[in-house]
Amino acid sequence: MKTVPPVHRIALLFNGSKIYDRGIISGIGSYLSSTRVSWDLFLEEDFSVRLKGIEGWQGDGIIADFDDPAVEQALAQIHLPVVAVGGSYADPQAYPQHIPYVATDxxxxxxxAYEHLIEAGLTRFACFSLPEAQSNRWAQEREKAFHALLKRDGLSGQVYRGLSTSAPLWDSAVEQQIAWLHSxxxxxxxxxxxDARARQLLQACLTAGIAVPEQVALIGIDNDPLTRTLTRVPLSSVMQGTERMGRTAxxxxxQMLHGLPSTGSQILVPPEAINVQTSSLHKPLGHPYVMQARHFIRQFACQGIKTEQVANYVGVSRSSLEAHFRSELGRSVHDEILAFKLTAAADSLRKSSVGIAEIAQACGFKSAQYLHYVFKREFGCTPRQYQQTTPVTR
Known part of the structure; x- marks a missing residue:
């Protein structure tokens, strides 16, 4: 006779609007689907965290985001098995006591992120953080890690916290970011x-005409696909091990529901990898005209710009800019524009199954036939063949 596993009622206290929390929830789901565990999960319909009355919740256990101080405080006196999830701390005493804690390292x-920028040939570094607050403890821990690495290597670097994100402060925040970047x-x-902070800073760079990644090489943390769609320059990002954190929690x-004793131990989960994109691919360029031109091309290549428009932006004649490109990069301005458009087209082909004509238009090609011609010339296959044989990435 088959035994049916007991059904346990489990509350997940996470903010589903954050990519970090969604990754952890996904990891919990992955654990459930790969085992015989039977849980009735409680989540708010809008994936928000509402703590009112949680102390009286008649369930069997809780997995919660302890980066939110309100969550930690609300669960301090609850008499249910609790597993905490959050950021790691340099001070062991900062962890909640007598509760298992799964931490992103x-x-x-x-x-x-630091070693990636070093590999790009950079020797100067800064950190863009968040204002000091209890809810931002994880950000301050990342600041400490940044300072520790620089101290280890005998380097100095700046940490800039800026203003919190809000509509009334937005203009002031951007102005201060630009002033900091210029300094x-x-x-x-x-x-x-x-990634949210990285996107703000990337936008400030574009507004101020600061070339990314030639002058500022930028990397975020979270690998948030939504953030990537909101930036003209693709953003590099460290991929946190959130799914592994969720499965571990x-x-x-x-185990606790089946009688294993609860401990106050901490499990640190390392990052998975870096999703390397344009924003951190620093390649030193000798001439400022070429740097400025590539900055403009990177933003507007897919809008059908011509060499003349690039030269006008830089403020030099077309022939002068062409000479600098030939000397510095060994190719023409037109070749550079086309290369960016082809890269964008290839990226779209990997990420979607939309029609070739639509991709051609979105990437600045005058027709699907022209995209077909240059794509086959450069890649050795047609756009349709590339779309059918390349694994889809999101």
């Missing part, structure tokens, strides 16, 4: 504590 996240020595590598709670 903040030190490892910053170290991976930095160039070239410089900047680690943002999250679910396994710990599963």
């Amino acid at each position: 903040n030190g490892a996240l910053i170290k991976l 930095l020595p160039k070239p410089i590598g900047i680690i943002a504590v999250s 679910a396994k710990l709670l599963h």
Whole structure:
């Protein structure tokens, strides 16, 4: 006779609007689908965290985001098995006591981003963080990790926290970001504590005409696909091990529900990898005209710009700009524009199944036939063949 596993009622206290929290929830789901565990999950319909009355919730266990101080405080006196999830701390006393804690390794996240920028040939570094607050403890821990790495290597670097994001402060925040960016020595590598902060700084660079990645090489943390769609320059980002964190937290709670003793131990989960994109691919260029031109091309290549428009932006004659491109890069301005358009087209073909004509238009080609011609010339296959044989990435 088959035994049916007991059904446990489990509350997940996470903010589903954040890519970090969604990754952890996904990891919990992955654990459930790969085991015989039977859980009735409680989540708010809009994936928000509402704590009112949680102390009286008649369930069997809780997995919660302890980066939110309100969550930690609300669960301090609850008499249910609880597994905490959050950021790591340099001070062991900062962790909640007597509760298992699954942590993203903040030190490892910053170290991976830092080493990536070093490999790009950079020797100057800065960190774009968040204002100091209890809800931003994870960001301050990333600042500490950044300072520790620079101290280890005998370097100095700036940490800039800026203003919190809000509509009334938006203009002031951008103005202050631009002023900070202008004050930095160039070239410089900047680690943002999250993709959301990285996107803000990337937009400030574009507004101020600061070339990314030639003058500022930028990398975020979270690998948020939504953020990537909101930036003209593709954003590099460290991929946190959130799914692994979710699976680990679910396994710990599963064990506690079956009588294994609860401990106050911490499990640190390292990052998975870096999704390397244009924003951090620093390649030193000798001439400022070429740097400015590529900055303009990177933003507007897919809008059908011509060499003359690029020269006008830089403020030099077309022939002069062409000479600098030939000397510096060994190719023409037109070749550079076309290369960016083809890269964008290839990226669209990997990520979607929309029609070739639509992709051609979106990437600045005058027709699907012309895209077909140059794509086959450069890639050795047609756009349709490329779309059918290349694994889809999101």
